[in-house]
Amino acid sequence: MSMTEQRDDRTRPTPTLLDQMGGTVGFVYSTIPVLVFVTANAFLPLTLTIGLAVATGLALFGYRLLRRERFSSAVGSLLGVAVAAGVVAWTGSARDFFVIGIWASLAGFVVTAGSLVARRPITGVVWNAVHGGRHPWRDDRVVLRAHDLATLAAALVFGSRFAIQQWLYVAESTGGLGVARVVMGTPLTVLAALVIVWAFRRSTKRLRT
Known part of the structure; x- marks a missing residue:
């Protein structure tokens, strides 16, 4: 590591607890698939509801990668939506x-x-x-x-x-x-x-x- 990189590391602010959890926008990302699922379930058949929830999770995953956010946070959210949707598809209950x-x-x-x-x-x-x-x-x-x-x-x-x-x-x-x-x-x-x-x-x- 060069001296410049070392100075940059020392001057870079320490991430806050909020930053480590995805920041304020991370709250929004975690709620969007849930809101999409609940809203779609009120108007659409369950199969389409599941598809919309998964599609939303995939879209958010891609968007977060484009923003160069932490891969672990992005993929974790996607897996959560995918597993929840899989359970719904298996049981048939929203x-x-x-x-x-x-x-x-x-x-x-x-x-x-x-x-x-x-x-x-x-x-x-x-x-x-x-x-x-x-x-x-x-x-x-x-x-x-x-x-x-x-x-x-x-x-x-x-x-x-x-x-x-x-x-x-x-x-x-x-x-x-x-x-x-x-x-x-x-x-x-x-x-x-x-x-x-x-x-x-x-x-x-x-x-x-």
Whole structure:
């Protein structure tokens, strides 16, 4: 690496949490296929609805690549739409477009809540693993409390998503599921992530300085 490139790396601003999650426009990208699916389902046969959702995902994938966005973010969104559409095609039920996300939320809640009950909050376990697994983080009350709060924030997000969306799923409200997916998706993830980042930084400051 040349001296010029090294200077450029030092002066380049560190990506914020929002940037790492795709930026503000990333929120829009994550909701467009959902909105297309729900809207099309209200007027078109299920086969066409599935086709439109997948086509939208492909179009967004190509557009994001042209914009030179992160390939992992772009392909991740496309795969999510493709898998959800595949489940719908298999079951023949429009509401199943959301079923993977619903059960993923339940799994996330079980893991995070279970780690709190076991007094080993998962965010602390992850932080310690990232930093070599040698820190007595559970012996520090301040650090342990920070990870209790961070893991609780994640558990509340997962639990609320599952409870509300599963209720809408049982009620066969595909439109309601679409609204819930948008409202309870990236915005809640960002809020929980902010608490987790705070806990990580608090742990690093107390145990690695």
